Amino acid sequence: MILKSLSLINYKNFEAINFEFDHKINCLVGNNGVGKTNILDAIYHLSFGKSYFNPITSQNIRHTSDFFVIDGHYEKDERDEKVIVSAKRGQKKVIKRNAKTYDTFSEHIGFLPLVIISPADRDLITEGSDTRRKFIDGVISQSDSGYLSTLLKYSKIVSQRNSLLKYFSANNTFDPTQLEIYNLQLDEFGSIIHKKRAAFLETFIPIFINRYHAISSGQEEVSLSYQSKLSETSLSILLEQNLAKDRMLQYTSVGVHKDDLSFEIDGHPIKKFGSQGQQKSFLIALKLAQFDFIKKQSNVNPILLLDDIFDKLDEKRVEHIIKLVDDQNFGQLFISDTHADRTEDVVKKISQSYKIIKLENGHA
Template sequence: MILKKLSLINYKNFDSKNFELDDKINCFVGANGIGKTNVLDAVYHLSFGKSYFNPISTQNIKHGEEFFVIDGEFEKEDREEKVVCSLKKGTKKIIKRNGKAYDRLSDHIGLLPLVMISPSDRDLIIEGSDTRRKFIDGVIAQSDKKYLKDLIKYNKVLAQRNSLLKYFAVNRTFDSTTLSVYNDQLHGYGTDIFNKRVAFLEAFIPIFQEQHQIITGNNEKVSLVYESKLLNDDLSRLLEDNVDKDRALQYTSVGTHKDDLSFQIEEHPIKKFGSQGQQKSFLIALKFAQFQFIKEQSNTTPILLLDDIFDKLDEHRVSHIVALVNNENFGQIFISDTHADRTEEVVKQIHQSYKIFKMG
């Protein structure tokens, strides 16, 4: 899949900008703060209907303006796909595919597979479980429509159950029959979500370990360990056993929305026991594994966005990344960097056509 043209109006720091893109490598270079990353984020926005960095959509509108428009012309399996993402203050975001607006934004997910690698990925290690769950869900959802629908339905029922628990507390009442209706629905959706996550990690972990070995060139033992109460118990039973606790807390304390993924090196949490270099290698391996997994599942080569990663890596790791992308496994790559000379030096090693856009 190739993005041929990109057009931005009032997106972040751009008033109006058009790019004619190379089929292989596109580099955006210049000083910090001039919008290199914003170009990559616009490409991400076309794929996922949201920013990689700022989930509050209106904050992606250029300061002082009322709307933004991102327009992309893609080539996918010898057919053209025109995707437009637009937002006007006070209205809902609209994504159009070939002139037709989606009824639900979630229907768009998976059409344009894409992987972003960014320094902000460190949040996967340092932030809470929610960030790691979103990573799992994001990878599975790009190739499994039902999983995404189950996730949306689960979260809706969860919100309703939590509202009911608050209502019980405020009104000093309790109705087990109504609660059990929500329990049954959570059990159904939650069990399906849990089973898909288990199956995903069984397939994903070996790919991740292989990528890690290629990037580091050594045999450090790394793994991803799924942490879920559903590994040992049934969700409906867990909900029943925790009803008193949930009533006291006024929210649902068990379920797949509490699952986590432990990042481990030599069987220890990488957050505590991994050096900065080890953490960087771990995250890049994770993202390259995501790329390979999505490619295998969707039979489409995702677009790869490399945001400012050369700045944060030593030459050894950069050369391993170059070696990884220097084959036919990869399609179109977008790179942002502060140093034009360094970028050109790196992309020349990849032996593919490229364009360098000097920003500023």
């Protein structure tokens, strides 16, 4: 799969700009603030129908403008595909594939597989469990539309159950039969989600560990583990055990929406004991493992976006990463960097074709 060209109108700092891309490696270079990351985000937007960096649609529209349009031309399975994402202030965002509008965004997820590696990924280590769950769910959803559907149903039931708990509290009343309806549905959907997450991680973790060892030359031992109370007992029992707590808190305190991932290096939490370089290597290994998993599931090489990849990594680790992607197993690659010479020196060592795109104040 290849992104052949990209057109942006009123997207972030770009008024109107067009790009033609190389089928292998594309390097976006320029000073901070010229829009390198915004181009990568536009490519991400075409795959997922949303920004990787700012989920508030209106804030991705260029200042003083009322709308944005992202237009991408792809080649996939020897067919031309055109995807357009557009948004107007005060209106619902629209995604079109070959001029046909999707009924729901979820229908589009997985059609244009993509992995992004960005400094913003550090949130996976520093932020709460919600960020790590989104990572798991995002990887599985790209190759399993049924999983995404189940996840949406589960989230809706949690919201409805929470509303009922608030109603009970506000009106000083309680009806266990009403709550039981939601409990049964949560148990059904939650069990499916838990099983699919556990099965995914059983496959994913060995891939991740291999990727980390390749990046770090086996200097450290890392681990990744799934933390879920459903591994020990059913959700129906957990909901029953935590009923008094849920009534007091007025929300559902147990379930797969509380699952987490544990990240460790040499037996200790990487958040506290990992250096910046080790943390970045950990995150890059996670994302490259994501690439491997999606490729295996979809039989398509995902597009790989590397945003500011050289930041906080020593030259040896950067060299390992470049060697990893200098491989026919990888497809199209987009790299952003502030140093044009550094980027070109690195990609020249790769036996793939490449294109350097220099950006300056919203222009190429």
